[in-house]
Amino acid sequence: MAREKDLTVGEAARAIGVSVDTLRRWDRAGKLRTHRDADNRRLVPAGEVRRLRAIPERHRTGAHLSARNRMLGRVLSIEADGVMALVEIEAGPFLPTAAVTRDSIEELGLREGDEVVALVKATSMMIEKS
Numbered sequence: 143m144a145r146e147k148d149l150t151v152g153e154a155a156r157a158i159g160v161s162v163d164t165l166r167r168w169d170r171a172g173k174l175r176t177h178r179d180a181d182n183r184r185l186v187p188a189g190e191v192r193r194l195r196a197i198p199e200r201h202r203t204g205a206h207l208s209a210r211n212r213m214l215g216r217v218l219s220i221e222a223d224g225v226m227a228l229v230e231i232e233a234g235p236f237l238p239t240a241a242v243t244r245d246s247i248e249e250l251g252l253r254e255g256d257e258v259v260a261l262v263k264a265t266s267m268m269i270e271k272s
Contacts, residue, residue, distance in 0.1 A: 146187070146188035146189065147188060148177075148179075148185035148186060148187055148188065149185065149186045149187075149188060149191060150183065150184075150185065150186075151165050151166065151176075151184050151185075151186060153186075154186035154190070154191050157191050157195065158191060158194045158195055159195075165186070166184075169184065174186065174190060174194070175187065175190050176190070211261070211262040211263070212259050212260070212261055212262075213231070213233035213234065213236060213238065213259070213260045213262070214233060214257070214258075214259055215231040215232050215233030215234070215236075215238075215257070215258055215259075215260055216231065216232050216233075216255060216256065216257055216258070217229060217230070217231055217252060217253065217254050217255060217256045217258055218230040218231060218232050218237070218254065219254060220247060220252060220253075220254060222244050222247060224244070225243055225244050225245075226241060226242070226243060226244065227241075227242055227243065227244050227246075227247050228240070228241055229242055229247070229252065231258060231260050233260055238260050238262070240260065
């Protein structure tokens with residue numbers, strides 16, 4: 143069985159997502175196991191990198207967007223006034239309304255009855271108990 147390649151401190155830091163200084167501090171504190179090569183360079187075993195990256199991987203959407211909440215639906219109505227428009231979508235039991243620009247409606251060629259995907263990305267959410 144082939145031995146896994148050790149990583150330089152810079153390579154390990156990139157793989158884990160921390161700074162080189164952080165890895166050096168972890169090494170001094172005993173939180174990271176390293177060793178030195180013949181030229182006295184600090185090396186990090188691949189197993190240590192795997193151990194420190196043991197954070198569960200987030201699910202992937204398959205798209206190059208950060209929005210994770212997607213609802214397939216149909217456009218119920220479009221109300222345009224000035225530069226803005228409200229687009230009401232029926233997505234299963236949900237009726238989300240998107241505030242978009244009139245230009246977006248025109249660029250998409252959006253019409254009532256069109257099938258769309260509503261992408262929801264919010265920085266906050268409010269919940270009310272019924």
